[in-house]
Amino acid sequence: MSKVGYLGPKGTFTHQAVHALFDQHEFLSYRTIPECLDAVEKGEIDVGVVPLENTIEGTVHLTIDYLIHHVDLPIVAEADLPIEQHLLVPHSFDGDLSKVEAIYSHSHAVAQCHQFIHHQCERAEVEYSTSTGEAARMVNEKGGNIAAIGNRQAAEEYGLKVLRENIHDYPNNHTRFAVVQKGSEPIEMRELREVNRKTTISVTLPSDYAGALHQVLSAFSWRRMNLSKIESRPMKTGLGNYFFIIDVDQPYDGVLFPGVQAELQALGCDLKVLGTYPCFHLATASSKEATTD
Numbered sequence: 285m286s287k288v289g290y291l292g293p294k295g296t297f298t299h300q301a302v303h304a305l306f307d308q309h310e311f312l313s314y315r316t317i318p319e320c321l322d323a324v325e326k327g328e329i330d331v332g333v334v335p336l337e338n339t340i341e342g343t344v345h346l347t348i349d350y351l352i353h354h355v356d357l358p359i360v361a362e363a364d365l366p367i368e369q370h371l372l373v374p375h376s377f378d379g380d381l382s383k384v385e386a387i388y389s390h391s392h393a394v395a396q397c398h399q400f401i402h403h404q405c406e407r408a409e410v411e412y413s414t415s416t417g418e419a420a421r422m423v424n425e426k427g428g429n430i431a432a433i434g435n436r437q438a439a440e441e442y443g444l445k446v447l448r449e450n451i452h453d454y455p456n457n458h459t460r461f462a463v464v465q466k467g468s469e470p471i472e473m474r475e476l477r478e479v480n481r482k483t484t485i486s487v488t489l490p491s492d493y494a495g496a497l498h499q500v501l502s503a504f505s506w507r508r509m510n511l512s513k514i515e516s517r518p519m520k521t522g523l524g525n526y527f528f529i530i531d532v533d534q535p536y537d538g539v540l541f542p543g544v545q546a547e548l549q550a551l552g553c554d555l556k557v558l559g560t561y562p563c564f565h566l567a568t569a570s571s572k573e574a575t576t577d
């Protein structure tokens with residue numbers, strides 16, 4: 285039995301993703317993304333599951349930055365999960381949204397519901413928490429005219445009721461989660477249908493000069509390698525110093541990728557493969573999307 289760590293506590297979306305991905309393992313929850321990734325790095329757990337990107341709010345910068353700057357852990361799998369954000373309140377709350385004094389949640393969850401908060405809960409102060417599950421736990425502990433944004437499992441876990449369903453501002457809300465692992469021993473997962481294989485790399489340009497990014501991209505384009513994401517992040521060394529995170533829509537191979545690497549190195553770029561991995565679609569209890577075959 286392996287140890288699987290995740291951004292907890294129970295009732296987070298990461299917790300849902302973990303249970304859709306793994307069965308028959310020991311599950312350990314961590315309060316923050318860095319705590320979970322550090323535990324994998326130190327070998328306290330075998331794999332860690334952390335959020336990577338949301339369709340409404342974009343990249344979870346804390347995860348990407350921590351993977352680049354603080355730990356050396358390959359991404360071994362990726363899974364996307366439909367996200368349904370609900371407004372959760374104590375059972376004693378009378379249902380009048382204008383009375384909500386504070387809304388607790390993770391910053392990514394709050395960002396997915398800005399319009400709802402702005403138009404429906406005008407009086408509410410936003411209080412950020414380390415996760416949606418933690419927000420639900422706090423709302424239960426504090427009580428009163430306050431609410432959490434989170435999922436139905438969190439409401440059940442922490443004794444709250446769902447006052448409004450699906451309060452995220454745009455439909456088709458999904459979050460991608462990364463599974464990271466230190467050792468190379470394969471960890472048994474549920475039998476899921478693989479929808480794709482991707483390779484994620486980081487590229488640091490030697491200096492800022494005209495056409496530098498164009499040259500980097502052309503190493504992929506003339507090889508007909510499709511990129512599904514490119515994003516710049518600060519190197520944290522000075523204003524204007526950025527690196528690029530690039531998702532390539534194919535597995536690492538022995539011909540095309542070494543060719544790209546050699547070409548980029550000749551340009552003076554630093555390149556690191558962050559993982560080459562299968563991608564899965566997961567389903568929440570309430571969604572009917574395909575998962576297991």
Ligand SMILES: O=C(O)C(=O)C[C@]1(C(=O)O)C=C[C@@H](O)C=C1
Pocket residue numbers: 291295296297298299335338344367390392393414415416417459
């Ligand atoms: O707080 C949670 O429930 C998490 O699992 C974190 C997280 C995130 O960081 O994006 C995951 C999915 C949702 O997009 C909102 C929050």
